[in-house]
Amino acid sequence: MLAGLVAASVALPVAAAARPAAVPAPVPDVPFEVGAATPAALAQRYAANRDGIRAAERMAAAHGDRRRAGSLRAMAAPGRQFLSFDGRAGGRSAEVFGDLARARRIAVLVPGSDTGLDSYGRFRAGAVALHRELRAGAPGDGAGAVVAWLGYATPGTVGPASLTAGRAEAAAPRLRAFVRSMNAARPGARVSLLCHSYGSVVCGRAAEGLRVADIVLYGSPGTGAGSAADLGASATVWAGRGADDWVGEVPHVRVPLLVTTLGFGADPVSPDFGACPFAAGSGGHSDYLNPGSVPLRNLARIVRGEAGCAAAPHPRPSARTAPGGTRA
Template structure:
């Protein structure tokens, strides 16, 4: 009974402190945004040259790629104009079309909070205004780069906080820019493509949102493969590492890097079921170290990825400050991240 009491106390502590990047206010339960974006019904009812359009909910990205490869430029442009939200979020569709479609979709919302995403030069690969909003942005030339990295962020990230000016190296876009600065031959993707937890509450201590996010991440990486992009490196921060842990076996990632992680829903790196190299980093002042690495009655995310028993490769992070400083210029962690991103380490 005493052991059960200790376990319950540990689980309660996990609920209290497992979080992504934000403060200590209690978070509300979030409804995971899944499935195709608004406009899917009109898309399904449409056709081109008498051909049915691929189902945005179920068509594999490779099938989507083959469909667009069989269209002429006029037909492709017509679909972008008629169905920007669907084309912009359709994994397997040509990259340039998705960028164009999302500029249209962002502008069509008429919302000032999204206006900067439509600025010239921005390459928005996915945009979904439902809920708190989701956005995926590319930094670099995804069509020609030899290497691709994907940043998977933790809590309190959405379409409006994705590129917040107050977080130059800590938000998804800030992390992507920081990595891109030291890896010019790498395309870096800030993937705010799932519903993240908000604040500190039940959502951060359970796997519900991570499970929904993992399915979206796996489909996204299949979409990269369908358009000929290189196999990606996944950089997974905080609750984002839970997402990556669940998705790893269903992606073709070459490397999975967990940093500031509360656990990856696996007892060891081998249990992730991936052929990717698994890496882990935790700075000396990262409060995530105080989170109990437990799983009990659905609470908690399991073993500490930085523990020797987990079996991940070590990323030095002795000069990292706090929970979000891993991409700060000049840190050893960023230098090693760059080497991993460029495929320089084996």
């Protein structure tokens, strides 16, 4: 029963299970990092990755995978801005929404289960919605930028990978390296990590020592840590859950087995965890970035640095509290 509840809560609702990552793709010419963030350098990088995506599309078509080829064709469309792309082993990418060269606030989205090149539209739609919300609240350069970071092989809907932290352990060094490259490219920017579902396990593993302003856990089954303080992050840690999100039914335990541990431990929205709570509305597990929704507005407020934390019963010494004690 524990395994079933964890699997159902961590996985995004999709129509089909994840497909094998057997479609060939070329070795990328561009490293999986931010690089220089001047307008000219970014334009060159976006163009190089567009060429790489088109090359991967041709290989997928030659392999006979029309679905993958179609996904890649859409990703290579004019105007798309990919900082990084690697089509091998299921595919990894990092797409930018907004003007990264000038943005003073940058949100990095870390997705959960069953997010990949063949299901990328869902992930992209959330990034687009968040960028529009940021732009509506702070026009111009203050609107910020959003990076959709699909930098790891997400676990499938049902199976042991979605019940344990193995995929997150492998992903964490990649996320840390990407954030470090973002810090180097944009040293004056305010960076926030927004971590959905199994992505919160990834962020939990990567959190220690990261130079980010916020780590936001939403739809989270847990991080593997017993408290926000145990993450070892200097960032403000936030947590929210929609009223209709079934992840709230998961048993928040960690069960040691012979070669692994099942489950992700403490509930991030529990007062004892010590995260700053934010209102996440009445929606379900896939509704946090829906246009016009309560959680989308509050996530944008956190990214803009407008949200204050006053309700966490065990705040970390570095937690920021806004004048007046307002909360998202």
